[in-house]
Amino acid sequence: MSETTESERVKGELAESDQVMSLIGLNSKIQKRIGGALSAHGIGVTEYLVLNQLYATPTQTMRRSDLAERVGLSPSGVTRLITPMEKTGLVQKEDNPRDARVSLVTLSASGKQIYEDAQASFAHASAALLEPLTDEQLRAFSECLKVLSKGFS
Amino acid sequence: MSETTESERVKGELAESDQVMSLIGLNSKIQKRIGGALSAHGIGVTEYLVLNQLYATPTQTMRRSDLAERVGLSPSGVTRLITPMEKTGLVQKEDNPRDARVSLVTLSASGKQIYEDAQASFAHASAALLEPLTDEQLRAFSECLKVLSKGFS
DNA sequence: GTGGAATGCTTGAGCTTGCAATTATTTGGG
DNA sequence: CCCAAATAATTGCAAGCTCAAGCATTCCAC
Numbered sequence: 001m002s003e004t005t006e007s008e009r010v011k012g013e014l015a016e017s018d019q020v021m022s023l024i025g026l027n028s029k030i031q032k033r034i035g036g037a038l039s040a041h042g043i044g045v046t047e048y049l050v051l052n053q054l055y056a057t058p059t060q061t062m063r064r065s066d067l068a069e070r071v072g073l074s075p076s077g078v079t080r081l082i083t084p085m086e087k088t089g090l091v092q093k094e095d096n097p098r099d100a101r102v103s104l105v106t107l108s109a110s111g112k113q114i115y116e117d118a119q120a121s122f123a124h125a126s127a128a129l130l131e132p133l134t135d136e137q138l139r140a141f142s143e144c145l146k147v148l149s150k151g152f153s
Numbered sequence: 154m155s156e157t158t159e160s161e162r163v164k165g166e167l168a169e170s171d172q173v174m175s176l177i178g179l180n181s182k183i184q185k186r187i188g189g190a191l192s193a194h195g196i197g198v199t200e201y202l203v204l205n206q207l208y209a210t211p212t213q214t215m216r217r218s219d220l221a222e223r224v225g226l227s228p229s230g231v232t233r234l235i236t237p238m239e240k241t242g243l244v245q246k247e248d249n250p251r252d253a254r255v256s257l258v259t260l261s262a263s264g265k266q267i268y269e270d271a272q273a274s275f276a277h278a279s280a281a282l283l284e285p286l287t288d289e290q291l292r293a294f295s296e297c298l299k300v301l302s303k304g305f306s
Numbered sequence: 307g308t309g310g311a312a313t314g315c316t317t318g319a320g321c322t323t324g325c326a327a328t329t330a331t332t333t334g335g336g
Numbered sequence: 337c338c339c340a341a342a343t344a345a346t347t348g349c350a351a352g353c354t355c356a357a358g359c360a361t362t363c364c365a366c
Contacts (some may be wrong), residue, residue: 012333013276013277013279013280015291015295016276016279016280016282016283016291017272017275017279018295019279019282019283019291019294019295019298020183020187020275020279020282021202021205021277022298022299022301022302023176023179023180023183023298024180024183024198024202025225025302026176026298026301026302027176027177027180027183028174028225029225030176030177030180034173044322045177046322046323049177051172054175063344064343064344064345065344072178072181072182073323074323074325075344075345075346076323076325076345076346076347077322077323077324078345079345079346079347080200080322080323080347081322081323081344094237099331099332099343099344100330100331100332100344101330101331101332101343101344101345102331102343102344102345103344103345103346104167118366119170122170122172122173122336123166125164125168125173126166126169126170126172126173127169127171129169129301130169130172130173130301131301132301132303133297133300136170137293137296137297137300138168138169140290140293140294140297141172141293141294141297142168142171142172142323143290144290144293144294144297145172145175145176145179146175146287147285147286147290148175148179148282148283148285148286149178149179150176150285176339197351197352199352199353216314217314217315218313218314218315226353226354226356227315227354228314228315228316229315229317229353229354229355230352230353230354232314232315232316232317233316233317233352234352234353235352252313252314252361252362253314253360253361253362254313254314254315254360254361254362255313255314255315255361256314256315256316
């Protein structure tokens with residue numbers, strides 16, 4: 001009784017392979033298009049992700065390790081990404097008086113402004129990217145992505 | 154008459170921003186999970202993409218620049234990726250007698266074997282990744298990805 | 307044919323990121 | 337109180353990639 005089950009499972013997995021392959025290809029496209037759109041604002045995709053996280057936080061302040069997890073980067077990646085962002089004034093570094101180990105990152109006024117500008121470009125590029133989908137497909141796609149993003153890291 | 158249209162367009166774009174953000178997050182997950190699964194075979198995700206392309210070609214041979222476009226890499230990226238693969242015997246380099254500029258890449262017997270092994274791991278990891286989707290969602294998702302992958306580069 | 311444009315690949319320099327080791331600080335059991 | 341374990345961030349090194357420049361070869365208009 002296991003033979004048909006097995007063959008169906010394998011067939012299913014192959015289909016899912018194709019979809020992951022498509023996702024990888026799609027990501028390549030995203031990086032190029034979105035990256036191109038954001039370059040007009042002097043930031044890269046990863047920097048945008050960081051600004052996005054800070055902007056969405058009530059205090060606009062976050063610990064580096066939380067930031068790392070949120071944007072899918074390693075802690076060292078965050079350090080090396082943020083150092084130049086601090087130099088250009090997008091964010092500011094702050095100490096946590098309660099715990100001297102943590103290093104807080106805050107969105108600066110100019111960082112907020114640049115993020116808001118970049119947000120428009122990001123939205124525009126995103127719309128162009130997903131333009132081939134019908135409204136109905138877009139809704140279904142959105143639903144799938146929501147499900148898949150549940151447990152993130 | 155343009156006001157509501159404009160506001161709807163902007164609202165639409167914001168929703169699409171969210172989806173692209175989800176896609177970026179999803180890609181981070183893919184790279185980690187699939188990369189982890191493939192590491193058991195001694196190859197990375199990009200190397201898998203190359204083997205996959207060669208395997209799918211009737212002659213199992215391809216020009217480097219075609220390979221570059223297919224896997225979304227720059228030509229120099231292909232050179233630097235393939236050099237070690239040649240050393241480990243996954244692929245072989247061949248000259249094209251008709252045009253001495255081009256450098257052909259061929260899948261070797263051991264490369265073919267390793268690809269087939271890796272394919273199973275890739276499929277398994279892909280299935281696990283998409284497991285939260287219902288069958289119906291999976292079909293819709295597949296359809297969307299097919300549409301979005303139409304014009305690739 | 308011949309010279310300049312186009313094509314295919316490689317190489318040098320540099321960027322971004324991860325992993326492992328290191329440093330600094332806090333926490334908790336004794 | 338104190339020391340070991342845990343936690344947060346940074347740093348050295350290496351991998352993987354891109355861009356721009358360079359080289360070899362082919363194509364094409366004349």
